[in-house]
Amino acid sequence: MYYDIYLIAMYKRTIFAVAAVMVALMLICGCTGTTTDPTPAEKQQLRIATTTSLYDTKLLDHLTPIFEEKYNAEVLIVSAGTGKALEYGQRGDVDVMMVHDRAREDTFLADGYGTDRRVFAYNYFVLVGPESDPAGVKGMQPEAAFTAIRENGMAGNASVIFVSRGDASGTHSKEQAIWKAAGFNYSTEVKGSGDWYQEAGTGMGATLEMANEKEAYTLSDIGTYLAYKGDLDLVTLVDEGDILLNVYSAMQINPEKFPDTNSTVAKDWVNFLISEDIQKEIASFGVDQYGQPLFYAAQNDWEKIGVNEAEVKDPVA
Amino acid sequence: MYEIIEGFLEAFRLIITFDPDVIAIAARSIVISLTATIFATLIAVPLGAAINFGTFPGKKNLVNLIQTLYSLPTVIVGLLIFLLISRVGPFGFLRLLFTPTAMVIAQTVLILPIMTGLTISALSGVDPVIRDTLRSLGATRLQFLVNILKEARFAILAAVAVGFGRAISEVGAAILVGGNIAASSFASSTRVLTTAISLETSMGNISQSIALGIVLLIIALGVNLAITTVQHR
Numbered sequence: 001m002y003y004d005i006y007l008i009a010m011y012k013r014t015i016f017a018v019a020a021v022m023v024a025l026m027l028i029c030g031c032t033g034t035t036t037d038p039t040p041a042e043k044q045q046l047r048i049a050t051t052t053s054l055y056d057t058k059l060l061d062h063l064t065p066i067f068e069e070k071y072n073a074e075v076l077i078v079s080a081g082t083g084k085a086l087e088y089g090q091r092g093d094v095d096v097m098m099v100h101d102r103a104r105e106d107t108f109l110a111d112g113y114g115t116d117r118r119v120f121a122y123n124y125f126v127l128v129g130p131e132s133d134p135a136g137v138k139g140m141q142p143e144a145a146f147t148a149i150r151e152n153g154m155a156g157n158a159s160v161i162f163v164s165r166g167d168a169s170g171t172h173s174k175e176q177a178i179w180k181a182a183g184f185n186y187s188t189e190v191k192g193s194g195d196w197y198q199e200a201g202t203g204m205g206a207t208l209e210m211a212n213e214k215e216a217y218t219l220s221d222i223g224t225y226l227a228y229k230g231d232l233d234l235v236t237l238v239d240e241g242d243i244l245l246n247v248y249s250a251m252q253i254n255p256e257k258f259p260d261t262n263s264t265v266a267k268d269w270v271n272f273l274i275s276e277d278i279q280k281e282i283a284s285f286g287v288d289q290y291g292q293p294l295f296y297a298a299q300n301d302w303e304k305i306g307v308n309e310a311e312v313k314d315p316v317a
Numbered sequence: 318m319y320e321i322i323e324g325f326l327e328a329f330r331l332i333i334t335f336d337p338d339v340i341a342i343a344a345r346s347i348v349i350s351l352t353a354t355i356f357a358t359l360i361a362v363p364l365g366a367a368i369n370f371g372t373f374p375g376k377k378n379l380v381n382l383i384q385t386l387y388s389l390p391t392v393i394v395g396l397l398i399f400l401l402i403s404r405v406g407p408f409g410f411l412r413l414l415f416t417p418t419a420m421v422i423a424q425t426v427l428i429l430p431i432m433t434g435l436t437i438s439a440l441s442g443v444d445p446v447i448r449d450t451l452r453s454l455g456a457t458r459l460q461f462l463v464n465i466l467k468e469a470r471f472a473i474l475a476a477v478a479v480g481f482g483r484a485i486s487e488v489g490a491a492i493l494v495g496g497n498i499a500a501s502s503f504a505s506s507t508r509v510l511t512t513a514i515s516l517e518t519s520m521g522n523i524s525q526s527i528a529l530g531i532v533l534l535i536i537a538l539g540v541n542l543a544i545t546t547v548q549h550r
Contacts, residue, residue, distance in 0.1 A: 045505065047415065056520060065501070074505055078415060078496035092404030093414050206519035231521040258404065260412075 044073040044265040049085035050098040051170050052203035054248065057227040057294050059285055060098075066281070067272050073265050081203060083168030089113055092258040095266040100170035100221075100248045109251070116316040117251040119307045120273040121282050121295040125174055125246050127238035128208070128225055129217035134159040137217075142241040143182040149217055150184065153196025161216035164191075165207050166199025170246075175219045178243055208232060221246050223294035226286065247305050248295070252316075271315040274299065320523060327524030328531055336528070343532045346509040349417050350485035353424035357432050357480050360425075362473060365436025366462060380437060386430030395493030398423040402494070415496040417507055423490040428480035435479060439472030440465060471548045478544045482537060488515055510536075 054060050055077065064075040078088065082099040089097045090113050097114065099105060108114045127137065127145055135152040137145035152160040165172040176186045184190050190197055198216070200207040204224040211218035212232045225236070238244075250273050252266035272278055279297035286294040298305060302312045331339050368379060400406050402413040402422075413419045443465050451461050466473070488511035491497075495507030497516055508516075510533045517525040 043502075068501055074500055074502055076415060076496075076498045076500050076505055078498060080496075091406075092409070203519060205521070209519060209521055228521060 044071070044262060045076060046073050046096065046262060046265045046269055047076045047078070047094040048096045048098060048269070049078045049080055049088040049094040051082045051085060051100050051248070052079050052205065053100070053171070053221045053224045054098055055079035056203060056205040057223045057286065059223070059282070059295065062285055063273075063278065063281065066278070067269065070272070071265065071268050073268070075269075079203065081165070081167050081169035082173070083170075086113075089253045092253060092261070094253065095262050096250055096252050096269050098248065098250045100246055101173045102247060102249075104170075104173065105249060105251070112254055112257060114251040115254045116267070116270060117249050117311065118270050118274050118314075118316065119247055119249045119298045119302070119305070119311045120279070121248040122298050122301065122305050123222045123246050123293075123295050124239060125171070125219055125244040126222050126225055126236045127217060128211070128220055128232075128234040129237050130215040131233065131235050132159075132215075133237060135217070138237045140238055142178050142238055142243050145238045146178050146182045146184075150182075150190065150193075150196075153194055157196075159215070160196055161214050162197050163207060163211040163214060163216045163218045164197065164199045165204065165219075166201045167203075169204075171204060171219060171221060174243075174246070178219070181243055208234065223286075226290045226292070226294055229290070245305060247298070247307065249311075267316045274312060274315065321527075324524040324527040328528035331525070331528040332531060339525075339528055339532060341503055341506070342508055342510055342513050342529065343536065345417070345503065345506060346485055346511075346533075347536065349420050349509060350424060350481055353421045353428065353484045354477060354481040356421070356425045357428045357484075358477055361429055361432035361476070361480070362436050362466070365433045366440060366466065368433070369437045369440040370462070380434070383430050383434045383437070387434060389427060389430055391427060391487040391489035391491075392493065394423050394427045395490030398426065398490065398494050414494060415498060415507060417495070417504070419494040420491050420507060420509070423494050424484040424487065427487060427490060428483050431483060432476050432480040435476030436473055439469040439476060442472060443468045474544055474547060478540055481540055485509075485536060486511060486533070488512055 048060075050060060056079070060077055064077070067073065068075055078085075078094065080088070082101045082104065085094070085097045085099050086104060086108050088094045089108070097108075105114070105117060109117060127142060129135075129137070134157065135145075135149045137148050140148065149160060149162050153162065164175055179186045179190050191199070198214070200210050202210075204220060205228055207218055208220055208225065208228050209231070210216075212234055215233075217237070218234075222239070225232075225234075250270050252263065252270060253261055255261050255263040273282075276299070279299045282295050283293055283297040286292075298307070298312045302309050368376065368383075398419065399414065402408045402411065402419055404410075404412070404414070413422070447468055448461075448465065451464055456464065491507070491509055492512045492515065495509070495512065497512040498505070498507045500506045510529050514526045514529045514533075517523075517529065
């Protein structure tokens with residue numbers, strides 16, 4: 001008899017446990033947006049993979065509520081660096097990529113993974129480093145400054161360290177382009193050539209923190225640097241040179257390649273970025289806090305930054 | 318030093334004032350890890366019982382394998398689940414990547430070995446006299462199992478607590494399959510305590526990190542207290 005009663009109790013408990021799991025499941029399923037949504041009209045979800053600079057500066061935190069309100073959408077942002085963002089796009093894991101590496105974007109578009117690229121902002125890269133400037137690069141052209149840092153590092157000047165993003169991001173690409181322009185083969189003469197060259201393998205903000213700890217030089221976009229400047233002892237050493245131009249663009253993944261992509265809301269986002277109001281928001285973002293803009297609007301400067309007019313003005317159809 | 322003290326003061330302020338961000342992140346951590354622990358329990362306990370009471374060739378090796386997987390690296394679980402649920406992966410059509418569900422799956426897989434292994438230990442630790450008595454009294458298979466499980470319930474509870482602790486404290490898988498998203502709705506976000514601490518520290522928001530760290534420790538303490546209370550009842 002004892003066992004029967006016990007078993008019934010066990011069954012009840014099992015049923016309770018199963019019910020609890022089902023409730024938990026329903027809660028979790030709600031998260032994926034596949035089941036009912038508490039809001040009256042179904043909210044569209046937009047998944048964005050972004051370069052870390054747009055996220056670390058909080059520009060996207062500033063823009064997404066405006067978009068969500070206007071389009072009744074929910075924006076999900078994965079901040080990962082241009083290389084990873086393109087990788088996510090290639091795998092079909094996001095709807096929109098926000099990146100800053102023209103060369104790789106061109107390949108990405110040519111391979112048919114992305115479509116409808118629009119340029120929405122630009123700024124400049126800066127070489128930052130310790131105030132003492134042990135390699136003496138202040139005011140140099142970027143190529144000459146890189147050469148001086150490498151020479152000091154190779155000569156064993158232990159106070160000269162360069163921290164690289166080392167994460168296949170847009171900034172890392174730019175850094176490699178500068179090494180190349182300075183006449184070095186990146187993979188044989190720079191990467192792994194000595195203790196002076198260190199790869200962080202992380203986002204822009206974290207890399208700046210690391211360079212700060214090590215009193216090292218690093219290449220940063222001006223936006224992230226300004227946003228972090230308050231916590232850093234690093235100063236701007238090189239900020240002039242055509243090669244330092246930094247152009248941000250957004251594109252959606254090709255709906256022909258991934259048919260169930262949320263293409264409509266992806267287009268809305270790209271068009272939102274190049275709309276006049278948001279261009280103004282981008283240009284004024286951070287001015288009150290940092291005394292200068294972190295990004296410039298691309299719309300009226302397309303000639304200056306070397307892109308065609310359609311890329312900054314024509315809404316995606 | 319100043320940074321640490323100031324960080325702690327700000328952290329306490331964030332906790333005492335129930336800072337909505339901190340609360341949301343903590344609540345999300347608990348929901349995700351608790352769900353994973355429930356699933357893992359439902360799998361690990363029957364599985365552990367089957368392995369413990371079953372006789373089959375290679376049993377010893379299987380137990381060894383399970384024990385080796387106790388230290389299964391979280392990023393490897395993250396990578397595996399990422400490859401399976403990414404859109405181009407075999408389960409890509411489910412569109413699970415960067416959702417809390419993906420994190421539940423990853424954490425379930427992560428804690429399954431340790432919970433199964435500890436269940437086996439719990440069951441094999443039951444006094445042999447009880448086993449012999451049950452058999453000699455002619456208990457059916459089910460009656461036998463139920464009673465042994467009842468005897469071992471505290472040890473199994475400890476296994477559950479260990480599983481939950483490992484789930485809520487891991488960061489590698491959470492960031493790979495969750496993406497550390499802070500969305501406007503609670504249910505779409507995948508930012509949990511560990512991934513938030515990682516991000517906030519890299520962004521130089523030390524006080525926020527300390528606050529989240531303290532909350533994580535409080536949760537661990539709470540779970541431990543709850544288990545101890547139950548065991549001493």
